[in-house]
Amino acid sequence: xxxxxxxxxxxxxxxxxxxxxxxxxxxxxxxxxxxxxxxxxxxxxxxxxxxxxxxxxxxxxxxxxxxxxxxxxxxxxxxxxxxxxxxxxxxxxxxxxxxxxxxxxxxxxxxxxxxxxxxxxxxxxxxxxxxxxxxxxxxxx
Amino acid sequence: xxxxxxxxxxxxxxxxxxxxxxxxxxxxxxxxxxxxxxxxxxxxxxxxxxxxxxxxxxxxxxxxxxxxxxxxxxxxxxxxxxxxxxxxxxxxxxxxxxxxxxxxxxxxxxxxxxxxxxxxxxxxxxxxxxxxxxxxxxxxx
DNA sequence: TTCTTTGTTTAGACATAGTCTAAGCTAGGA
DNA sequence: TCCTAGCTTAGACTATGTCTAAACAAAGAA
Numbered sequence: 001x002x003x004x005x006x007x008x009x010x011x012x013x014x015x016x017x018x019x020x021x022x023x024x025x026x027x028x029x030x031x032x033x034x035x036x037x038x039x040x041x042x043x044x045x046x047x048x049x050x051x052x053x054x055x056x057x058x059x060x061x062x063x064x065x066x067x068x069x070x071x072x073x074x075x076x077x078x079x080x081x082x083x084x085x086x087x088x089x090x091x092x093x094x095x096x097x098x099x100x101x102x103x104x105x106x107x108x109x110x111x112x113x114x115x116x117x118x119x120x121x122x123x124x125x126x127x128x129x130x131x132x133x134x135x136x137x138x139x140x141x
Numbered sequence: 142x143x144x145x146x147x148x149x150x151x152x153x154x155x156x157x158x159x160x161x162x163x164x165x166x167x168x169x170x171x172x173x174x175x176x177x178x179x180x181x182x183x184x185x186x187x188x189x190x191x192x193x194x195x196x197x198x199x200x201x202x203x204x205x206x207x208x209x210x211x212x213x214x215x216x217x218x219x220x221x222x223x224x225x226x227x228x229x230x231x232x233x234x235x236x237x238x239x240x241x242x243x244x245x246x247x248x249x250x251x252x253x254x255x256x257x258x259x260x261x262x263x264x265x266x267x268x269x270x271x272x273x274x275x276x277x278x279x280x281x282x
Numbered sequence: 283t284t285c286t287t288t289g290t291t292t293a294g295a296c297a298t299a300g301t302c303t304a305a306g307c308t309a310g311g312a
Numbered sequence: 313t314c315c316t317a318g319c320t321t322a323g324a325c326t327a328t329g330t331c332t333a334a335a336c337a338a339a340g341a342a
Binding site for chain 3: 051
C-alpha cells in the first residue's frame with residue numbers, strides 16, 4: 001500500500017502545497033484526527049492555511065475513496081487515511097481512546113438475505129465498545 | 142418487552158407530562174428520529190414544550206439505558222427506543238433510509254483476544270451500508 | 283392548609299462543527 | 313504574454329446541541 005499522496009495523484013488530482021500538508025498530517029498520525037485537529041497541526045507547517053481548505057480537502061479525499069470518514073462519537077467527524085485495508089474500531093467508553101482492530105469474518109456474510117430488505121449491501125463496519133485497561137483499573141479503585 | 146414509559150418508571154424516574162409525550166413520540170415511530178424531529182412532533186401534542194426539555198429528556202433516557210443514541214451519519218444523533226433487543230443498522234448511501242436488521246452472530250465473538258488490546262469489550266454494533274431498491278433503480282436509469 | 287425542599291421546565295444566550303459565498307490567487311496551456 | 317479553470321481565502325452563515333437563570337410544580341413536614 002502506497003502513501004496517500006501517491007494514491008491521490010493517481011486520480012489526476014492536483015497536489016497543491018496545501019493538499020500535501022493536509023494529506024501528510026493525516027497520514028503521519030496513528031490516531032484518527034478531527035478536521036480541527038488536522039487544521040491545528042497543519043497550520044504549524046503552513047500558517048496561512050485556511051479552515052475552509054481543510055474541510056474541502058478532507059471531503060474531496062473521502063469522495064475519491066482514499067480516506068474514510070468516521071462518525072463514532074456524535075461530536076465531530078474523524079478521518080482515517082487507511083481506506084484500503086478492511087478494519088473496524090474499538091472505543092473506550094471511559095476515555096474515548098480509539099484503536100483499529102481486525103475481525104475474523106466479514107460482517108456482510110452474517111446478514112441473511114431476508115434481513116437485507118432488497119438492499120445491495122456493499123459493506124459492514126463494526127464499532128466495538130468497552131473499557132480500556134486504564135479505565136478498568138480506575139473503575140476498581 | 143414492556144413499553145418505554147413503564148421501563149422508565151422502574152428507575153423511579155418521574156414521568157411528567159412532557160416526558161410522557163417525548164417517550165410516546167419516540168416509541169410510536171418505526172424510524173429513528175433526530176431530536177429536532179421529536180420536538181417537531183411532540184409540539185403538536187404539547188405546544189409549550191421547549192427544545193431544552195426534549196434534549197434533556199433524551200439524554201436522561203440514554204443515561205438510564207432505556208434508549209440508544211445512534212450517530213450514524215455525522216449530522217445529528219438519532220434515538221432508538223428499542224434498547225433491549227440486540228440489533229444493527231442498514232443505511233442507504235443514496236437517500237439515507239435506515240432499517241433495523243439482525244445478524245446471525247454476535248460480532249464480539251469475531252474479535253480475537255490479541256485484537257482486544259486489553260479492553261473489556263462489552264458490545265459490537267454493525268453499520269451496514271448499501272443502496273436501497275429505489276436508489277438502485279434510479280441509478281440504473 | 284401552608285411552607286419548604288427538591289427536582290423540572292422554560293426562553294434564550296451560547297458553543298461547536300461544518301458549509302457557503304464572493305473575491306482573489308495560481309498554474310498550465312494557447 | 314494572457315486566459316481560463318481550478319484552488320484558496322476570510323468571514324458570514326447554518327445546524328446541532330448545551331448552558332444558565334428564573335419560573336414552576338410536586339411531595340413531605342408542620
